[in-house]
Amino acid sequence: MQAFKEVHLVKKYKSMLLSFSIENFRSIRDSTTIDFSATHQKPAYSWLKNNVALSGKKDKVLKVKAIYGANASGKSTLLLAMSVWQGVALLSGRDRYEQLPVEPFRLDAAYSESPTTLCGTFVYGDRKYEYGLEMTRDKIVREWLLDRSVRKATVFTRQDQTVTPNPEYFGKDDRLTFLLKENNEVFQPRISFLAAASLLKIAPVVDQVAAALRKLMILSDAGLHHLEELPAQLMYEDGSLLRETSEMLKLLGIDHDSLLSFDKEKISHVKELPGLEKFSDQTDKRFFTVTTRKVKGREDKSLAWLSDQYESAGTQKILQLAPLIIICLRQGGILLVDEFEARLHTRLSREIVQLFNSTSGNPNGAQFIFSTHDTNLLDNKLLRRDQIALIEKDDSGASFLYSLSDITGVTNTANFEREYLGGSYGAVPQVSDLDIALDLEPAAHE
Numbered sequence: 001m002q003a004f005k006e007v008h009l010v011k012k013y014k015s016m017l018l019s020f021s022i023e024n025f026r027s028i029r030d031s032t033t034i035d036f037s038a039t040h041q042k043p044a045y046s047w048l049k050n051n052v053a054l055s056g057k058k059d060k061v062l063k064v065k066a067i068y069g070a071n072a073s074g075k076s077t078l079l080l081a082m083s084v085w086q087g088v089a090l091l092s093g094r095d096r097y098e099q100l101p102v103e104p105f106r107l108d109a110a111y112s113e114s115p116t117t118l119c120g121t122f123v124y125g126d127r128k129y130e131y132g133l134e135m136t137r138d139k140i141v142r143e144w145l146l147d148r149s150v151r152k153a154t155v156f157t158r159q160d161q162t163v164t165p166n167p168e169y170f171g172k173d174d175r176l177t178f179l180l181k182e183n184n185e186v187f188q189p190r191i192s193f194l195a196a197a198s199l200l201k202i203a204p205v206v207d208q209v210a211a212a213l214r215k216l217m218i219l220s221d222a223g224l225h226h227l228e229e230l231p232a233q234l235m236y237e238d239g240s241l242l243r244e245t246s247e248m249l250k251l252l253g254i255d256h257d258s259l260l261s262f263d264k265e266k267i268s269h270v271k272e273l274p275g276l277e278k279f280s281d282q283t284d285k286r287f288f289t290v291t292t293r294k295v296k297g298r299e300d301k302s303l304a305w306l307s308d309q310y311e312s313a314g315t316q317k318i319l320q321l322a323p324l325i326i327i328c329l330r331q332g333g334i335l336l337v338d339e340f341e342a343r344l345h346t347r348l349s350r351e352i353v354q355l356f357n358s359t360s361g362n363p364n365g366a367q368f369i370f371s372t373h374d375t376n377l378l379d380n381k382l383l384r385r386d387q388i389a390l391i392e393k394d395d396s397g398a399s400f401l402y403s404l405s406d407i408t409g410v411t412n413t414a415n416f417e418r419e420y421l422g423g424s425y426g427a428v429p430q431v432s433d434l435d436i437a438l439d440l441e442p443a444a445h446e
Contacts, residue, residue, distance in 0.1 A: 013125030014332020014364050015215040016055040020085075021132075023117040026077040029105040029398035031117070034078065036062050036367070039386040039405050044412040048384050051357045053365030055123040062387050064356050067371040068378070068420065069391035070429040074399030075371035076220065078391065079338045083218045085118040088133055088140070090198070090213055092191045099137040100190055107397045115141050121148070124212035129155075131194065131209060139189035145209060155205055158193050175200045215331065217324050220338035231323040232287035235261040245322045252348055254315050257302065260290045279306050289319060313343040325352065332364035341374035349374050353382060378416035385410060390427035 016036070023031040038052040038060040055061045069075050084101050092100075102116040119132030127149045134142035143158035147169075156165045163180055170176055179187050179196055187196040197203065198210040235242040246259040264286045267276050279290055289307040305311075307319055321337070328335045341349055349372070355361040356368040377383065388404040404410060407425060419425060 015122060015124045015212040015334060016061045016365060016367055017334055018059060018061060018121040018123060020082055021119045022081045024104045024111050024114055025081050025116045026103050027074045027399040028077055029108060029111055032401045034389055034401055036065055038062055041385055041405055042412060043384045044380040050359045051384055051387060055365060057126060059123055063362060063367055064353055064387050065369045065389060066377060066383060066387060067389045067391060069427045073393055074391045076338050079220055079336050079371060081118055082336060085120060086213050086216050089192050089194050090210060092195045097190045100135050102135055102137055122212055124208055129209055140192060143193055161189060163193050169205045170203045173202055175202050215333040217333060218336045229285050229287050231320050232261050232289050234323050236263055236287055241323055241326060244326050248322045249318060252318060254318060256291050256293050258292045263287055282306055317343045328366040329362055332366050334367040337370040340370035340372045346374055346376040350377060353377060375417045375421060378420055380413060380416055385412060390425055392427040
């Protein structure tokens with residue numbers, strides 16, 4: 001959680017993902033890359049040019065990427081891989097792993113004992129970096145950081161516990177000398193060199209890369225960072241974020257008078273809401289939100305309730321999403337959401353996608369990457385072809401990824417939703433006729 005808490009403190013530069021590659025992780029066996037760069041294909045409508053942001057000096061990057069596929073096709077695996085990459089890169093220096101959170105492809109014996117490789121290319125301000133990890137559950141086998149801003153310069157490489165730092169980036173530093181000594185307590189086989197160097201504040205380039213990775217926020221039930229309490233904590237710490245979240249809820253049609261956020265450890269000092277202690281007793285969370293609304297005919301009286309218990313499941317989902325969306329839009333961050341459509345009305349989902357695609361609503365080039373089954377978003381008036389990724393499994397059970405823009409014959413005026421549901425693009429469930437498959441006998445009647 002600490003990595004996400006620091007997101008709203010990083011304000012200087014925007015960060016954007018250019019690509020992310022995965023090999024031998026859960027259902028993804030072969031090297032697979034999801035590309036966030038815009039293609040040169042002409043979109044159907046002129047306003048779709050706003051769906052692309054200029055990042056760095058010349059990179060044209062998609063603001064939104066939607067990932068579609070059948071159940072169990074690998075969508076969650078793709079986003080979980082990004083969560084693992086970020087977690088090991090940033091948190092392994094503080095949250096010491098007993099085992100690294102990787103799981104190889106197990107349906108092929110040739111891969112079950114091989115390492116997992118995760119690598120991302122991203123822009124932070126006007127700098128472009130590539131950071132990669134190759135690891136088993138027991139150790140980090142390889143690690144590398146490349147500066148690709150002008151030329152492909154190596155910042156550091158690691159093979160097992162041997163690190164080769166580039167003196168142009170690190171210079172001479174006693175902290176670096178200590179870190180490279182054998183058997184020191186900070187740099188261990190299951191700790192990334194990036195995390196260890198960041199912990200000791202070694203080299204500005206390390207601080208820059210760590211700051212870029214902290215701008216990645218991942219909301220996933222399957223992920224390492226399930227953000228259950230974080231939105232309430234961020235709203236408690238930032239009054240303007242709380243007010244903006246409340247306003248966003250109202251704009252999305254969720255009626256209320258006020259939204260309040262509290263820290264259970266400090267409620268004894270709160271006088272604004274009588275009976276607050278009972279809410280504290282009803283939740284096991286340290287940070288929680290309370291919603292209030294006036295009683296009709298009794299404007300002097302308000303009702304209050306715990307948002308995470310008495311609001312609908314959809315409202316609770318928006319309460320998780322809204323603060324993270326606002327932070328991303330403020331600072332040019334990256335928001336990843338697994339099963340985006342879950343518990344959300346499709347009109348709300350569409351409004352959020354339009355918000356990230358727009359120029360006025362998203363002036364800092366924030367990115368929104370999500371997996372979904374909501375085919376109403378497959379609309380050529382909303383998304384470009386290169387903004388739609390598809391994932392499915394082959395006969396061996398391995399997931400593979402491709403883009404709608406890779407499929408020959410798909411025009412920019414095609415009805416994406418109808419053709420996808422019709423099976424023209426793949427990545428849909430292969431469902432048999434259940435009446436025939438189940439072969440049910442009629443129930444006997446007395």
